[in-house]
Amino acid sequence: MHIYCTNNCISTLLELSLYHIRMYSINPTCQLCKRRLVEVYLPQISSLFFYNKRSIRHIRSYQIVRPGIVSKRKEVPEHIVKPGYVTGKLQKQSSRSAIAIHSEDVIGRMRASCSLASYILQFAKGLVEPGISTDEIDSCIHDEIVRCGAYPSTLLYKGFPKSCCTSVNNVVCHGIPDDTILQCGDIINIDVTVYYMGCHGDTSDTFPVGEVDEKAQHLISITQSALLKGVLACKPGARFTEIASAIEPYAVTNGFKICRRFVGHGIGESFHMPPNVYHSFTVLGDRRKMEPGMIFTIEPILMEGKTNVEIATDGWTALSKDNLLSAQAEHTVLVTDTGRDILTK
Structure with a gap:
């Protein structure tokens, strides 16, 4: 133009x-x-x-992104153990169902899965540079997850066609990797989940592409700090609503808004479990108390402008209606007897 x-x-x-x-x-x-x-x-x-x-x-120096051309999905070798939903066995649970208290066996396997997810995210970070497509990033992530003997959890989850989510600039979350080429000045959230040893490990972060403007860098920094404030609110006896109480005022004070449409979730041998973990004040917030052995994700999305989003025709990609930037960061957290452990650290 x-x-x-x-x-x-x-x-x-x-x-x-x-x-x-x-x-x-x-x-x-x-x-x-x-x-x-x-x-x-x-x-x-x-x-x-x-x-x-x-x-x-x-x-501003970033491109406005719309869904592009999605390549054929990559296959997973037969020897890799796959979650039940790949074969059509997706268990539905109400967000108000009982929150799982995981056994020591599950916690041990979750530590292994989350450790691998953390490694994959750092691997993905090394791929981010101007000129690479989000499809190429996904392909490399897919190959590395499989090489490590794990399954990329997003692949075929409710029909999702790729092995990670790549959300660039005005894409709020759940971006499908495609032919979009990263440009200097962009920011990209990469969300990876691996199914390993029978458990899902889930993490994400937002990365700058080359040199970004000060507002974009500030958004990334505050998003990461907001996540850690939410994590620090976790301990036995704390209510899940305290996570939002820690995150939202901090984000607003720094000039950003929390996207209310997307929440964190319980996780373990299932990809998504109770409870829903809200990052902003809402009457829907789960006021149940945390107990040792509970495992869930905290994954706030901070937005520069209005929090209105629209879902693209692919059924997944969430776009900010004002085309302003958003950033997300995520950890999987275990409540312990004395506080919390970040399993994806």
Whole structure:
């Protein structure tokens, strides 16, 4: 997209990746240039520009992402043990069902699974660079998980076609890896879950792609800190609502909002179990008390703008309606006799 400012002293060329790339040329000698720019073109890119009477200033450096072309899913070797839902045995549980108190055997296997998930996430971090596609990242993650003797939990979970979630910029969560090419200035959340030794280990984090602007870096930093504040609220006798009480005020104080639509969850031998773990104040919050042996994820999503999201036609990809950035970070947490352990640390 080429946009020319009517200021005689300014001519700005911007490259934007949109769902459909269109070329607009504005004649710099046209007296109606500013009006045309503001009334016709600016609303389409309002999240990237700031208008005043004298100029148009480019203030953000990331691309707006829409779902792209998804390649054929990769296969998992026969010798890899697969979770039940791969063969159509998905157990449904109410979020108000009893919260599992896991045995020492399950806790030991969860430690192994979560340790592997943590390693895979660090492996994924090393892949992030300008020029790589999210599909290539997924392919490498898939191969590494399988090489380690585990199954990528997201693959075929309720039909999800890939081995991890890659959510870039304005994609809030559950992004399907596709032909999107990462560019310098982007941020990407990579969410990995592995099924290993009969248990699921779940973790995610948001990474900068090359050099990002200060607002994006601040968002990533506050998201990671908000997650840790939620983790520190966990201990025997604490209510699950205390996690939100620790996270949301911190996020708001730092200028961000919590996405209310997506929550953390219990985890263990099943991918998703009770309880739902909310990261913001809500009457739906689970007020039950934590007990030693409970295992669940905390995974707040912080958003720059409004918390309104829309789900793409693929049924998975959640997009911010205002095209502003969001970031997510996630740990799997075990409640112990004296406090908590971060299993995916």
